[in-house]
Amino acid sequence: MKFSIIKSGILVAFLLGASTIAQAQEISAMQAPKVVSPEVASDNSVSFRIFSPSANEVTLNGSWMGFGEKLPLQKEENGVWSVTTDPLESSMYHYNFFIDGVSAIDPTNPEALRDGTRYASLLMVSGEGSDVFELNEVPHGSISKVWYESPSLDSYRRMYVYTPPGYDSGKESYPVLYLLHGAGGDEDAWSALGRANDILDNLIAEGKAKPMIIVMTNGNAWQTSTLRNVPGAAAPTRETYAKFQGQFEKSLVKDVVPYIEKNYRVKADKENRALAGLSMGGAHTITASTEYPGTFGYIGVFSSGIFDANADMAELEKKFTALKASGVSKYWVACGKDDFVMESNKRLLSILDKTGLEHEYHESEGGHTWANWRDYLVLFAPMLFI
Amino acid sequence: MKFSIIKSGILVAFLLGASTIAQAQEISAMQAPKVVSPEVASDNSVSFRIFSPSANEVTLNGSWMGFGEKLPLQKEENGVWSVTTDPLESSMYHYNFFIDGVSAIDPTNPEALRDGTRYASLLMVSGEGSDVFELNEVPHGSISKVWYESPSLDSYRRMYVYTPPGYDSGKESYPVLYLLHGAGGDEDAWSALGRANDILDNLIAEGKAKPMIIVMTNGNAWQTSTLRNVPGAAAPTRETYAKFQGQFEKSLVKDVVPYIEKNYRVKADKENRALAGLSMGGAHTITASTEYPGTFGYIGVFSSGIFDANADMAELEKKFTALKASGVSKYWVACGKDDFVMESNKRLLSILDKTGLEHEYHESEGGHTWANWRDYLVLFAPMLFI
Structure with a gap:
């Protein structure tokens, strides 16, 4: 079939940046180191990462942690904050970052949950415990x-x-x-x-x-x-x-x-x-x-x-x-x-x-x-x- | 009807704080000044507010603004950052805060939108232009x-x-x-x-x-x-x-x-x-x-x-x-x-x-x-x- 509306990779990239939100994000993403978050390792430990060269403090609370408990992230030279948990049981969890005290969902995680009036990011640690x-x-x-x-x-x-x-x-x-x-x-x-x-x-x-x-x-x-x-x-x-x-x-x-x-x-x-x-x-x-x-x-x-x-x-x-x-x-x-x-x-x-x-x-x-x-x-x- | 499972206000408050996310939020909310955000005034100007005593910089981008444009919020003594826009046309908009450069939804706004892999908060400026x-x-x-x-x-x-x-x-x-x-x-x-x-x-x-x-x-x-x-x-x-x-x-x-x-x-x-x-x-x-x-x-x-x-x-x-x-x-x-x-x-x-x-x-x-x-x-x- 010769008819082809889309065949250029450049046109695709241009379309993939189509929405205003996506555009803004893609621009800022170009200026920032690429982070992966959350990342589940083979032993089910989970790494969380977020790019913020100018924050004073970044912490995290996850549903596997105690109520109100905060896990501090460490800042690297490139402005990426990160922390790795101990291995977690396979299950479904949720978590929030706190950027200088402000509750935020993980900006690189596309799956968020609303609980009443609040949002949290989803973490699925896949395995026997999450299967159902x-x-x-x-x-x-x-x-x-x-x-x-x-x-x-x-x-x-x-x-x-x-x-x-x-x-x-x-x-x-x-x-x-x-x-x-x-x-x-x-x-x-x-x-x-x-x-x-x-x-x-x-x-x-x-x-x-x-x-x-x-x-x-x-x-x-x-x-x-x-x-x-x-x-x-x-x-x-x-x-x-x-x-x-x-x-x-x-x-x-x-x-x-x-x-x-x-x-x-x-x-x-x-x-x-x-x-x-x-x-x-x-x-x-x-x-x-x-x-x-x-x-x-x-x-x-x-x-x-x-x-x-x-x-x-x-x-x-x-x-x-x-x-x-x-x-x-x-x-x-x-x-x-x-x-x-x-x-x-x-x-x-x-x-x-x-x-x-x-x-x-x-x-x-x-x-x-x-x-x-x-x-x-x-x-x-x-x-x-x- | 005498039968009453719930009649005490204290029990209600206890239930309203029931989920783990809500609990964590209610605790931190008790420590923070109460902010309202977004708030649409009678002239359709909109005030945005966020509590962060320790952030260095808070800005905002909204869908009524230019691509990549950032509106800076001003910090008050109580740790609340705020900004008020010029009057907006009545319509449906979305926006994000940037807390020290990190894109975040408005934590006090319960309505968020997902656009592909990113989230933004919803702003409805009600009127003729939003009615449909x-x-x-x-x-x-x-x-x-x-x-x-x-x-x-x-x-x-x-x-x-x-x-x-x-x-x-x-x-x-x-x-x-x-x-x-x-x-x-x-x-x-x-x-x-x-x-x-x-x-x-x-x-x-x-x-x-x-x-x-x-x-x-x-x-x-x-x-x-x-x-x-x-x-x-x-x-x-x-x-x-x-x-x-x-x-x-x-x-x-x-x-x-x-x-x-x-x-x-x-x-x-x-x-x-x-x-x-x-x-x-x-x-x-x-x-x-x-x-x-x-x-x-x-x-x-x-x-x-x-x-x-x-x-x-x-x-x-x-x-x-x-x-x-x-x-x-x-x-x-x-x-x-x-x-x-x-x-x-x-x-x-x-x-x-x-x-x-x-x-x-x-x-x-x-x-x-x-x-x-x-x-x-x-x-x-x-x-x-x-």
Whole structure:
């Protein structure tokens, strides 16, 4: 074929510098030593590098490090700061640089994560421990950003819906997992930080989880979607938070579940509905499952529990007894042994024990982290709909 | 309702600091003066602020400024650096800080954009000029990230599909716009940077554009999806780029169009297929439309043209003559008067003139920018399928 729009390498370079951001970056890149960051060595030690001839101090915090801990980088003569960690376990991590105290993502790392209102750079140390979180050569489901009317919240809202591989071309109906984020998160969190779609792609491909739909809602009743408040509404203050109590949970059962069951090919009964959430989403899970017993046959509470130390335990026991009577196929509770919500978690476990609601408890290492929540989903998803 | 999982403000604050990133940030935020950035004043001047007591120099580049231009911030006694711009036209912009020369997103701005491998912070100066790019109170279509097999490229690839409001619950069939990104971009670019979904939501709500599906592919034949190369493949060098010529265009017509027409409710004929692209995507548009005449009835070429100054113009004229004979309802060309691709754009216009292929040409202010490409989509979409 003789016809060739692009055949000159010079023209390609010219196109590759096409956007204004890229142009600016390419110019400054020409003036600077080329740095590679992050770089994972064969022993899984990781080198981080950043070019800044004029900074006074550069440090780093990574999700494998302690809370608030800072790892200093050393400046070389060419203006490149660097540091190499000890070998890390293969897993998914995130990190930030601090340039003279200012939090920054790694400018040479194209993969960044948003956690609420903050960004961090992604570090994947590939190996056995990361495999289930990675985009592997397996069939992939779709993620859709879908808007729905919520009469319960009187707003028009967004959720993410994962449909498993084969959904678009098939005719099968699927069970549904409703998967809830924590405080500070939104409908984007379970896919971006939790890798829920990658985890399910991988578990389904290995035959470890049933193909299922996952519905990831926005659990902030005052928001319509990521970073957007309901018109006229404001984010709650400490004083006004209580007025939203129970509202999201109602909208989940009254608005979201019916929307999904009308617009997707799903099996619409308790044995094919699961509900799980982390932290605030665990509290939403507890409320929604006890206020609407008989709706969800599978329940997962991650790093959460009964947050209110003064909760009316007699009233709660009644509700858990009613939930037990409605028939629960699996009630799974998980918490890290260093998690600051441990007391809340224990209050939940005590009610489950007292009411005889059969459950499994998984206590992991670590605390209130996405590393744990990803692991919990990997453990929980295979228990569903079997 | 007495049952209350969350009623204490203290518990809420404790939950709001739940993620590890948020925790670290909240701690450092307590030690620092509270800054607001960006802050748009009533006259549309914008103040940028960042806290860094120990930086030597902080500057800023914004998309309203010249290429490579740096606006210095001034340090106040409390360690906060700030600068206020002249009033800006209402529109969508992006910007970066440079902390001692290191490019950083604004740590207090929760909205960031990825352009290829780089991030910038979003600035929306709301008003008449931004309205069509904003998430307004109108019905919203869905964006889905969909994987498909591409036999032409022997790979499994991702595209984004916008379905208009009402698609999920309706039975109607829709026309389709295939919308292609430029070099350095990927399947995410037209929604994240181009706001294609917001633009169409708004135009459809105002009755200015027909409801349509938009398919946003990954035009990098060596990639499967954002930042992921085909297993075993590498990004092309200047020397190897030519080997990919025409491959993506073939996969678009042979793989993508059939996938969409099989799996979505679409009107599957030339009069209901449009193809448009920017820069490299404009070159893809030229190739795909001339190599496969009769496929697309509407064609848009943004900031692009015949990049090869030594192209065989006689051969090209034959192909454009065949395209003309196939029947083109609209051929629309747009370029900024300062765009560095102006010579390529002129070569395209000369072929269109010479072959008598009826077309419209829009020459805007400015250059090779997303500001222009968003504007071009706002102008082009209303011309389609009428």
